[in-house]
Amino acid sequence: MGLTGIQIFKLLPKTNCKECGVPTCLAFAMNLAAGKAELSACPYVSDEAKAMLSEASAPPIRPVAIGAGKDAFKTGGELVMFRHEKTFFNPTGLALKISDSDSAEEVDRKLKCFVDHQYERVGLLLKGDLFALKAESGNADTYAALVKKVRGATDAGLILWSDNPDMIKAGLAERDDSKVLIYGVTKDNLDAMGGLAKEHGASLGVIGNGLDEIKELSEAAEKAGIKDVVFDSGARTAGDQLRDQTAIRRLALTAKDRTFGFPTIAPVCDMADTPMKEAVLAAAGIAKYAGIIILSDFQGQYLFPLLLERLNIYTDPQRPMKTDEGFYSMNDATADSPVVVTSNFSLTYFIVSGEIENSRIPCWLYVKDTDGLSVLTAWAAGKFVGDSIGESMKKQGCNDKIANKKIVIPGLAAIISGDLEEELGDEWEVMVGPREASFIPAYLKQHFA
Ligand code: SF4
Secondary structure (H helix, E strand, O other), X not given: OOOOHHHHHHHOOOOOOOOOOOOOHHHHHHHHHOOOOOHHHOOOOOHHHHHHHHHHHOOOOOOEEEEOXXXXXXXXXXXXXXXXXXXXXXXXXXXXXXXXXXXXXHHHHHHHHHHHOOEEEOOEEEOOOEEEEEOOXXXXXXHHHHHHHHHHHOOOEEEEEOOOHHHHHHHHHOXXXXXXXXXXXXOOOHHHHHHHHHHHOOEEEEEOOOHHHHHHHHHHHHHOOOOOEEEEOOOOOHHHHHHHHHHHHHHHHOOOOHHHOOOEEEOHHHOOOOHHHHHHHHHHHHHOOOOEEEEOOOOHHHHHHHHHHHXXXXXXXOOOOEXXXXXXXXXXXXXXXXXXXXXXXXXXXXXXXXXXXXXXXXEEEEEEOOOOOOHHHHHHOOOOOHHHHHHHHHHOOHHHHOOOOEEEEOHHHHHHHHHHHHHHOOOOEEEEOOOOXXXXXXXXXXXXX
């Protein structure tokens, strides 16, 4: 269990200097206990107190990393039950299962599938995160060959999945230095698996038969000195999964029971007999607390909605999603193409860019940095006004880049046309576009086809 606010308060300097951003040390202590503040915010905590407070200030759900480098994946580290209370930090990892019983062609297909199903949105790359390599052949050499092949083909993190320590040992021999998750640890093989995890610096994915057994396994792993653990409660139906995921999160965050303070894993590939049911289970897992979800395949029609769901849930609700300011070429724009201008609120950007693409008319889309506000809100806040748009466009080299010198502004912001014309100069013609994005294709075809 973590320390209470009062216990933490006793270890603070009690000077109420306010440098941590709250009026008193007591308020800071309460925030720290609730996971709403970080110890580093107080510059005056003694080293001795720091050591004692480290447990209290650690995230109630331990972050666990898999992989290495730019493809390293992190799960856990969450502080709140509900996203609107603060934010969720580490998006649910989507793992693609490959079995050592799969044919060589199927393994190749899945490796290609992992790469092919990556999508760029809002300046982010939406993609799967991990491979879950399951030993089902019963042959250690076959399993080792699969691990070797996948390791050689991708930098993504690996989950080595078997309840047989011999298989895991064979797989570990073929991994590189990146951290793996050993998944399939039960009370029967904990000693052997724990030994392998310690020897290879791996994390442990324990499978229990209900939450009581999870607690026992967690305590046993801690006793064995294994810090990084991932839980599978053994739930294999949608209802049980939802119940257990929610209970584990509540025990960790609300009851502050450190034995449950670890991320979870849900093998939905073993819980459904159709891709659609699997996707539904995965969607529920993303919404309700799964740290990692293992899918049997990556099919675009199921994976893409899951990636979007994950993106929505794991964005910070207090920060608008933004697109970078600048000129974006649409439909192979050239110097003779017109400019369409909009704000950098991501949703606006996507709607407008989608409609321009639909028009098939080559255009430059100029995205003005409005701190993520939509056009009208940004205009009201003085961030989408003629002079600042013109000034930022000139800084981005609009006069050199664009010979066409025609710019289309949103119909709802027609009022900025005079200021924009003045800022850009006489050679530019400012045109007032439609009020609704859906009319953009017709407008562009009418004026620029
Ligand atoms: S910065 Fe430290 S000493 Fe100052 S009020 Fe905050 S907790 Fe107290």
